[in-house]
Amino acid sequence: MATRASDFPPPFAAKDYIAEPTDPVDERIEVGVLVVGAGPAGLACAIRLGQLLADDPATAERLGDVPVAIVEKGKQPGSHLLSGAVVNPIGLKRLFGERYRADEFPSYGAVHGEAVYVLSRRGAVRIPPPPTMRNHGNYVFSLSRLGRWLAEHAEEGGAMILPETAAEKLLVSHGRVAGIRTGDKGRDRDGKEMGNFEPGADLVARVTVLAEGTQGHLTGVAIDRFGLAGAQPQIWELGVKEVWKVEKPLRDVIHTMGWPLRKAAKYREFGGSFLYPMGDDMLTIGMVVGLDYRDAELSAHDLLQELKTHPKIRKLLAGGERVAWGAKTIPGGGWNSLPTRLYAPGLLLCGDGLGLVNIPRLKGVHYAIESGRLAAESAYAALRPGGTPGTSLAAYDAAVREGFIGRDLHEVRDMRQVFGRGFVVGGALASAMTVSKGKVSVGKLAAEPDADAPLLQSGRAAAYPAPDGTLTFDKLSSVFASGNKTRDDQPNHIRIAQRVPAQVAEMWAHLCPAQVYEVGEDNGDGTVTVQLAPSNCVQCGAITAKGGRLTPPEGGSGPEYTLT
Amino acid sequence: MKIAVCVKHVPEGSARIDPGSKRLDRSGEGALNRFDANAVEEALRLKGESETEVVVVSMGPEKAADSLRKALAMGADRAVLVSDDAAAGSDLVATSRVLAAALEREGADLVLFGQQASDGDGAVLWAAVAERLRRPVVSQAAALSLEGAGVHVKRQTEFGYDVIEAPLPAVVAVSDAINEPRYPSLKGIMGAKKKPQEVLTLAELGVDAAQAGEAGSQTTVLGLASPPARGGSQKIEDDGNAAQAIVDFLAEKRLL
Amino acid sequence: MKTLVFVEHHGSELQKGSLGVLAKAASLDGDVAAVLVGGGVTALTAEAGSYGAATVHVADDDSLEPPLPQPRVDVLAKVVRDGGYDTVLFANSVLAADVASGLAARLDAGINWDLADLVVQDGALVGKRPALGDSVYADVGWKSEPRIALFRAGSFDAAPTGGDAPQVEAVALELEPYSTEAKVVGQELEESTGPSIEDADVIVAGGRGLGAPEGFALAEELARALGGAVGATRAVVDAGWYPYAAQIGQTGKTVSPKLYVALGISGAIQHKVGMQSSSTIVAINKDPNAPIFEFSDLGVVGDLHEIVPKLTELVNQQRNS
Secondary structure (H helix, E strand, O other): OOHHHHHHOOOOOOHHHOOOOOHHHOEEEEEEEEEOOHHHHHHHHHHHHHHHOOHHHHHHHHOOOOEEEOEEEEEEEEOOOOOOOEOOOOOHHHHHHOOOOOHHOOOOOOOOOEEEEEEEOOOOOEOOOOHHHOOOOEEEEEEHHHHHHHHHHHHOOOOEEEEOOOEEEEEEEOEEEEEEEEEEEOOOOOOEEEEEEEOOEEEEEEEEEEEEOOOOOHHHHHHOOOOOOOOOOOEEEEEEEEEEEEHHHOEEEEEEOOOOOOOHHHHHEEOOOOEEOOOOEEEEEOOOOOOOOOEEOOOHHHHHHHHHHHHHHHHHHOOEEEEEEEEEEEEEEEHOOOOOOOOEEOOEEEEHHOOEEOOOOEHHHHHHHHHHHHHHHHHHHHOOOOHHHHHHHHHHHHHHHHHHHHHHHHHHHHHHHHHHHHHHHHHHHHHHHHHOOOOOOOOOOOOHHHHHHOEEEEHHHHHOOOOOOOOOOHHHHHHHHOOOOOOOOOOOOOEEOOOHHHHHOOOOOOOOOOOOOOEEEEEEOOOEEEEHHHOOOOOHHHHHOOEEEEOOOOOOOOOOHHHH | EOOOOOOOOEOOOOOEOOOOOOEEEOOOEEEEEEEHHHHHHHHHHHHHHOOOOOEEEEOHHHHHHHHHHHHHHHHHOEEEEOOOHHHHHOOOOHHEEEEEEEEHHHHHOOOEEEEEOOOOOOOHHHHHHHHHHHHOEEEEEEEEEEOOEEEEEEEEEEEEEEEEEEOOOEEEEEEOOOOOOOOOOOHHHHHOOOOOOOEHHHHHHHHOOHOOOOOOEEEEEEEEEOOOOOOOEEEEEEOOHEEEHHHHHHHHHHOO | EEEEOOOOOEEEEEEEHHHHHHHHHHHHOOOEEEEEOOHHHHHHHHHHHOOOOOOOEEEEOHOOOOOHHHHHHHHHHHHHHOOOOOOEEEEEEEHHHHHHHHHHHHHHOOEEEEEEEEEEEEOOEEEEEEOOOOOOEEEEEOOOOEEEEEOOOOOOOOOOOOOOOEEEOOOOOOOOOHOOOOOOEEEEEOOOOOOOOOOOOOEEEOOOHOHHHHHHHHHHHHHHHHEEEEEEEEHHHHHHOOOOHHOOOOOEEOOOOOEEEEEOOOHHHHHHHHOOOOOOOEEOOOOOOOOHHHHHOOOEEOOHHHHHHHHHHHHHHHHHH
């Protein structure tokens, strides 16, 4: 019987992260609309609210001293943002209207040309870009940089951004979301209060918008609490990327498939790589791997290192140097995995937390921005005099599903799942689906959660390249290059079964791009103890997909991305 | 009573360098120099619940307002930023001139500095500022209290502690061992925006532009060079004599 | 060039760091003088001379005995002005840093600090200042005279010259009123429980290669023999083998001792950035591919459990002989 990580679930219960407000009423912090997450969705929401309130000072006043607040667990907006990214400007255009032309957003320029290759160990066969991978009219962005730019606009529009603040619990009162409780600061690794201990606080709001991104902590808690889980379980891909300073500018947007991922169906290795130019002197290179893989020795981090040794890739990086590294999961379930409702009393859900990503096109930023914008409109409608919160919030759900977000996701709804049948079959089916604009469907394939993947051992770890410090790197160097300098002496934020079969522990050790997990002592009963170094964590979320559960650490912890 | 705390906004990247690229990453926004947080904390402890006013003073670009806001979020009452293009590139001589002018304008009873990291700018600034203010200075304060009309300081040296007293007004630089800076509370962060923040130009401060910035500096940075090679690095395998080999190596380097 | 060196003393001992700077001054062109300030320091002038000072300016008074910086600024300012010195050099110490900085403000003189060296380049005096974790050196200069330089502790070795007795000149005290307002009212000298990590000249640090918490006994004995402090990597602190106060690295302490002995430490970058500016690094590790060997001065591939006890014994013998 094959081992599955899901047989060893983490000690985590969503109800532990739900609470009534407990601070005395006069100590609770009240805001109008609370946005959790200063990513593209959250910031778009705050920006749109700022626009609406600027034209309606009466409502702004009713919302009190702080009409719009954004809490962000990273050091500053952008610190935890990572994506490819080739972005469709439609989201930004609809948010800013006439104020900016598409080429005036803080991008690295429009996509000039593109190329798609199928790689083998030493070769590369160029194929015409499949319809889903055509990027004319799109722009290359650093999401982290875009986040900083959007944050400035959000603040200009009156939003108050509260960085280094973790949203630890969802405040629910009388069946309605009342806000969040922020995380404590200043506990040591045993949970004891240190000299500078600062307890979290109840932050109450009329409407709470969760825009936490992939594996959103409170988003998961809310989906559980309000029974919103979709028809299919959510599945994820893990993206690992680097930014390089290079001598020769890259001209084209490049995507690859094939090596170093394996085609045989038994491995279920879905994914590919990307290289995007970032101006004349930088580029970004990344690897995306579906987390429904079977091989316990699969390491996305090391596959990226291996990818760089391909002669074609090596040439592109020659004479350059790595200046940044990062990792993040991408929700891959699409339409079929959307929650049944995108709202609950007092609550709206946006962006990657919902899984608004078009995997075949590898795009989600514009959906995040659009969903944030629509959430703002619903929240505003709910809060103006005469507004009816119940119908206004429900209108958000309809707006997302019936607008271009829903249309796009519906069109590609089964594409990711078919790749579960292997690369060749999957590729053919995917093409058929695209050409027919989604009319060809294979029906609802039963998608299994990533943690249910039965594990096998392939021996491939022995072939990962030894880090040379110039082209290839080890995980700890990568963690350093993410800017992570998390305080060590704080409670462990990762929930995970501590005693598991060696194969599960090995899978986690290879899975994590930041070397958080190590196979520890053999307990002599068929299990080993899993050893953790939580301060390495870059909060990518992979562990939640594969049998553990990530919760937010102390605010300000984690990576400090700037170029990702 | 008024306590002024001199703080600096440092680029976030200065704490994070890729040894490979050797580049200072300035694409982040920057933060309050962590040693200055000790000084702000000490000022807040001395203030306690009293009416003492804690003012944070800084010289820097407009972005430095972010660090000042962090100090306000911790509990400081007011912030003063001297921001002027002509002040950019100031060395210790020029910076101390500008800061002293700002501090004289405040007329504080006690001026606090943090123990800047020795590879940052602004280290040893306190003695220069005290000199211009013509007031006593005590540095490396591991403990600080107000006694009567003066300060009582436990000063950490290489040999132990000196206990020093000086009358106010005085300048004290605190070591990072003196306290653990508090985390700003959410209320503090949200209230910071409402606290008074002044931005002054050199002219408003009465400092001649020629006395600040590069014009007013007496030192220059000429360029970057590679450090001298570490010298041949040796690697040996233990054949039973490694301990002796190490001792010989250390003796040769006069480390024994 | 006319160079003045601030020579520091503690009790009746001249401090090695400032004697090293004196030797450096003597290696440059021109006249070299030392300045001694304290109570009963006249007795130390001959020694200062023997380490490279042709002239020693002395301010000897009981009131100058406490190690306070501001009276020293007054003394040095007078000596610099009266003697026409164009260059003033200091070896870093808690006291010297305050004196150098105060003097810079007094004279409106440029000061470059944290220097590792001083050279003449294209006819001008250039300081070499390590930056960015010692990965680059910045060349720094002065636009005017006098030029003040503060060197990192231990940058230069003292070099007795065996020369003639120096010319001794007493300095008349002209102290500013604010210079005497601070007073030392007590002192606590540190007991020899060993230096703190921050101040230690020698650090012996342990990592996972020690095998078990008990392995730190080896590190402690070696540290004791070498007169140093004990450090630890994040991994072993996380595992509870040693306290966080001893953690060296990106999220712990940054140190730059004269000697860093790394036992069973792989050398991950998070650790490296906390100790890479140590003057000499000796690493013992049984993994020949450990990254630490790329930046250690002496790398030993072997079993530390066998090597370290022998090493400790040999060091103790050396010390006692």
